[in-house]
Amino acid sequence: MKTNIIYNTSSENMPQIDDKSVKLVVTSPPYNINIQYGNKTSKGQIVSSKGAKYKDNLDEDTYRSMLSLVFNECKKKITDDGSIWINIKNRVDDGVIIPPFWIMDFFEDMYLKNIIIWNFDWGGSTNKRFAPRYEYVFWFVKDKKNYTFNLDDIKVPSLNYRPDRYKSQLKNPTDVWRISMVSGNFEERTEHPAQYPEKLIERIILAGTNENDIVLDPFMGSGTTAVVAKKLNRQYLGYETMQEYCEMAQTRLNKVGDNND
Template sequence: MTKKRAPRNRTLIVEDHEADDLLSEAIQLDQPSAVSEILNKIIHQDIENCIELVPENSIDLLVLDPPYNLDKKFGSTKFRSSSADQYSKLFENWIRLLKRCLKDTATIYVCSDWKTSNIIYPILEREFVVRNRITWEREKGRGAKSNWKNCSEDIWFCTVSDDYHFDVDSVKLKKKVIAPYKDSAGVPKDWNESKSGNFRLTFPSNLWSDISIPFWSMPENTDHPTQKPEKLIAKLILASSKEKDLVFDPFLGSGTTAVVAKKLGRHFLGIEREKYYCQLAIKRLRRAENDTAIQGYHDGVFWERNSLALQIKSKLKMDDPVSAKADGDLFAKI
């Protein structure tokens, strides 16, 4: 049954009349392929049935967001939690299949929850160079009466070797200065003073609290149960890839990694077994042809949560309607 949605609900859906046309853009592999044949494509298959047909040493950045060791329904597929040993063997097999596709200079980001992290870390440590664990605030979901509310997830930052790309300047966070400090000459120290507010570009840490989970009023939102925010993936792509690099997501879901890669001038490749999620991903990719906005990322800078809206209000108060409207038009989209 089709869900009845509120009038202002902007959740993206696939209409019956467009389903076949969208799916026609997905491909299936039945023989080894060259990079040129799979570039900027979505493969509609199970990972185990096609990954060995993806070229060796072809991937610059792997964003791996597999099912966590939890009971979860993904479209028509139900993923069941298992013992730590069983999940470990499953994850180890995924890594074995994927590793041959990576360049020696590749970076790997692996998404996980706190329980699953304990299982996968020993495997990642054995197969790659584990450089950090990012923890990000996933402020969504129900509370718990007999436990702390679970509102964080992990992203393991790994590389194949010590030769890898990392652009820290592209992922600095623009934060509002609460207690601005000036030197003896009255010059702002490590922050910028402007009519619209006082801001500082800060180095990114491994604790992220500036991410908003997609919800019903955001155009990037879909009905995928574990959809990652575009802003989250944008940080990974900007930090660890260059323009025209190939970004690979073998558990693509509703397409966030592919969409963000496209918006940021990277090539992409995705694998997704669920037909409906493939259709959603392709629909989002089509929209990205004309709309490259990423919520929370503006003028080449990541903004602290909700701070862009505050800047717009500040400009309006200063009778600066032109620049406020420019920011406001973007903010309306996101």
């Protein structure tokens, strides 16, 4: 089986990957919220466009059917001690918030270990409700007792360290992660319209894998998962239907190789 490759095809079927070979799946599927990502509009008309767009307005049945196929494939590919992490956010329908807890319906045969709140410091503005500043990360495991969790690799400084009570100045991170979104001046920024930050994926990969383990992203996008996996000496696999994004990811991966030479 080949590794360290991004396939330019749908992840609804993954014949290139052996069953029970992937330690960790981490991804952010299309949100299906009918937003034209990256387009600048004026008076309701698109006046400029940055980067390729992906279709984000499937009818709900088609969308959920696609996710079901992809996630079922992911479950076949992970090891018995593997895990799946899904980043997704709220939808707004006719002014009403719809939380994404429906995502759990796809993982009734797995165990939910955490719901992470990814909190960030900027984003869209609103004038009829509080501005949204978080997304979810759902963490599912195949075996509720036997799974990889490298706590020592992700500990953070304790703000209230007391040497008389604690052996270390480091502590377990909480389930609220304050990590900035990828802004225009970030070195990692690409033209992908919905790019998540390397720091978010770094913590997940460090916690859920060891060196040389395989990390899979079935919605690879700009390649963040692959880039972080490569930097952390993990192997990566991915799927992405848009050729432009595959090329974008490969450009980023090539830079990682240059940095390691």
